[in-house]
Amino acid sequence: MRLFAENGFEATTIDRIAAAAGISRRTFFHYFGSKEELVLGDTEALGESVRAALEARPVEESAWTAIREAFMTLRPPEDLPTVHLAIARMCHEVPSLRARHLEKHLRWQTLLAPDIQRRLGLPESPVPDPRARAFVAAALACLDAAVDAWAESGGTADPVRLFDEAVAVLRERTIAPDPPEGAERETTDAPGRSAR
Amino acid sequence: MRLFAENGFEATTIDRIAAAAGISRRTFFHYFGSKEELVLGDTEALGESVRAALEARPVEESAWTAIREAFMTLRPPEDLPTVHLAIARMCHEVPSLRARHLEKHLRWQTLLAPDIQRRLGLPESPVPDPRARAFVAAALACLDAAVDAWAESGGTADPVRLFDEAVAVLRERTIAPDPPEGAERETTDAPGRSAR
């Protein structure tokens, strides 16, 4: 972490990390599948803990409330050293780290979707309902935006408040309750642009 | 694309691609920064077109409606060859491709956030408001879930309908809005057909 903070992520090679840690390059890869994994940690375990927290919420609690409270388990301790803030910012700035971070959320999506699916009143199904997946992804997007803004503020902003504000904006009713749900468009099957 | 469909993404090396295309390995990297870029195409240009479409929507249109219509410009032509469906599925299954795809959305976030910020009635600010970013990210999450379910269905499901259903679930009001005490309720939308 010190090396990353001093030299940046990409400039810090595995050889230097291994040397600084007093292990061989090969041993590094025995413990960490990649350089990104070293920074992001065991995402699977963390996701599991969020899932557990989500499923521990009362069944009658709404999806939004339940997922909000489940996310609370992710709050870092208040005594975060300055290094950690730099690392957090790095995770949002370095492309490959950001990508891994997003992948992590993708796995969480799968983990959290079943519970959310129940809370949304959607019928149980063998494969996750896209609506439940979208819901979890949107919640994670709010979380991400909040953490991002928090890291950007140097740790002074309140991430919980930021999260709540983000969710509120998603759900807000505008003056004219927009009609799109179920409204028809010109043609449902008109050709559009090419995919790329 | 043929090589990818036949052998999978990771098993297809740049050397084989270059050989099949009749160019040198080095020339490949002159045109494409990475293997992923070859598949995902020029994401920047596509994002620009979405941004243009978004800003072309009437100013009084709500954020959700405007972004929904802007996304319409992304619809692929109806005569998609079978290969393209396999590619689309590949983009959602191969980790590195999925990651790049998500990174693409991240750049789109920055592109679309300013307009959305206005539509949400948030004050103009030099740096994008996290709420606007969260909104765009959530909308992209709905889009992604819809496209995913569409690709999974083999191209038979209606992606627009899937998108609308996903958004509806996000915005739905339960009997008790947010506070922890409250009963769960069925969806107001007909459960409808799920993606598959």
Place this chain on the structure above:
DNA sequence: CAGATGATTGCACTTGATGCAACTTTCCGC
């Protein structure tokens, strides 16, 4: 035709990542 310009290519090199086999340490029953 000469020269400039840009596309193409080969080559060397760095880095991340994996498989394999050898080696070292630790642990456990005897």
Place this chain on the structure above:
DNA sequence: GCGGAAAGTTGCATCAAGTGCAATCATCTG
């Protein structure tokens, strides 16, 4: 303590992605 199994560690060879550089080749223009 001893022998050996099991786990941890390492070196080596190898592959694939990606980059910088310089030489070549094609094309366009005066």
